Amino acid sequence: MSCAAPFIKRSGELKLTHHYSLEFAKQVLTELKTRSTPEVLEFILTSDVLLDAASRGVFEIVDLFLKHYPELMWDENFARKLKIKVVEGRHIDLFRLVNADDPIRYLAKKNEMNFVLMGAVAKWSSRCETADVSGAAFLLQRELQWFQAAEASDPSYKWMKFLEDKKSYWEVFAEEREQLLKEAGQWMKDTSSSCSLVATLIITIAFAATFTVPGGNDSYKGIPIFLKEGSFIVFAVADAFALFSSVTATLMFLAILTSRYAIEDFLYSLPRKMILGLTFLFLSLAFMLVAFGSTLTIVLNEQFKWIYIPIMLLAAFPAILFAFLQLPLYVEMVESTYRPRLYRPLKLRK
Template sequence: IGAIKDLIAAYKDENNNNILHLAANLAPLSRLQIVSGAALQMQRELLWFKGVEKIVPPSYIKMKNSDNQTPKDLFTEKHKELLKEGEKWMKSTATSCMLVATLIATVVFAAIFTLPGGPNNDTGVPLFLGKRWFLIFVISDAVALFSSSASIVTFLSILTSRYAENDFLVSLPARLLFGLSALFVSIATMVIAYAAAISMIYDHKHVRIPIVIVLLACVPVTLFAWQHFHLWADTIRSTYWSRFLFQPKHRLYH
């Protein structure tokens, strides 16, 4: 097997394209669609190219073919459109998610100043201060505010990125993963805060009402998780697992 690897790694065709030149070509659509989104497809292409780069002789990395192109030049040319599509997809996703995160931050920020039950007219202390649900409400609201704020900042950093080729390798997907995770936490904790507020108001009076509302509150969280699970899972696989998918155990040339 080692001899075959050496032979393949040292391969050159009639146009003086080595194996790294061949790896620089755009993958077929059927292979690109293994992962969702043009940005993750660009990341997969970069991982494949850099994986092949590790097994070829060092001289092959800068070798030019008959068109006077190095493998890197060829990769840039062949992936020009995918790079543009990846930038467009990433910006569109970040914009949509940032809008949702901004709405959540606005709601939970206002909620902390309009506490359920209001304050005591004489002391100004919240009426439900000693209740367990009040503590749950405050903590959940605070977590929702902080996580949505973190999500906003993360998606903003995606929008202002320079979108160079190497940014699609780790930087942009990692930011997207963190932003989606923070957004999910903010949605979940916002719903928990709402359920806690309802439970405080109807505590011991109408037991069924809080239960029904809590069950209904789980619907948007479940929908968000279900609709974005594939994107979240693809991002994790592409960013952290696929980095080792194309990584050889031993370099053939030193």
């Protein structure tokens, strides 16, 4: 408890500092409202306060300034600098904010803005390694999403030349992330190999259980003795689903292992295969435990009528533990692949 107390104290102090800093900014803007708007706008545009807040990812300050002075986005030079700072820092919520505030007047100069953004996205720096992304594969996927967002208006931009360089934006982007691509590919291979091993073991168990049914078979007709028991039906169905799910999971992981590992594959193809593989792996594990629990119920039910209660509890524990350990990774992968925050529009403020 003594070790946790300083951490809790520091967290409280940081939250308190953040709260009072925001309140101070509100008081400053309230005071500035008493002065003429052109004078205040000139002060904000020349002081770089807002650009510094955007570079550091302070969403509340940027949102507060734009809420009080939406005219700031009418300055083309400032809007360009603001978007560059946001993209260079890979601040997703700020990117959604400035896009929501991006007025229709920029349609005439949309091409110029896209070239600027693609230049900021193509280059790699340590600031691209955001804390909300775990693992090289997710980081590479996030970088690809940033590039896709920058070229959203016209996909042909990716093959245009990067300033005076002879290479295109896409070539510069891929070249800057060669090491990240190797790390992401290695992570995919290691994860797929480990999961496919587990799925193969489940296949072996489920396949063997098909021919060694609980209670055995009738010596004359070969029909299972407990065929008419409800628990046996549960066992048969669960074992079949466990076998089919584990086979499907193995095929998904084999598809990952035999992929070409091109940089484009990390945007949708490989993450989708990994999601399907993990989904069917979890299902196969759950069905295997159900089959095991139903087998014990068949064998012990005659002696212990209450045995199904502890069996259900014990069988549920590994499934819950697996879900608890793998769920954060799974949720992050699903959200990053099928519903990335970068593509979600931010509602305009009233």
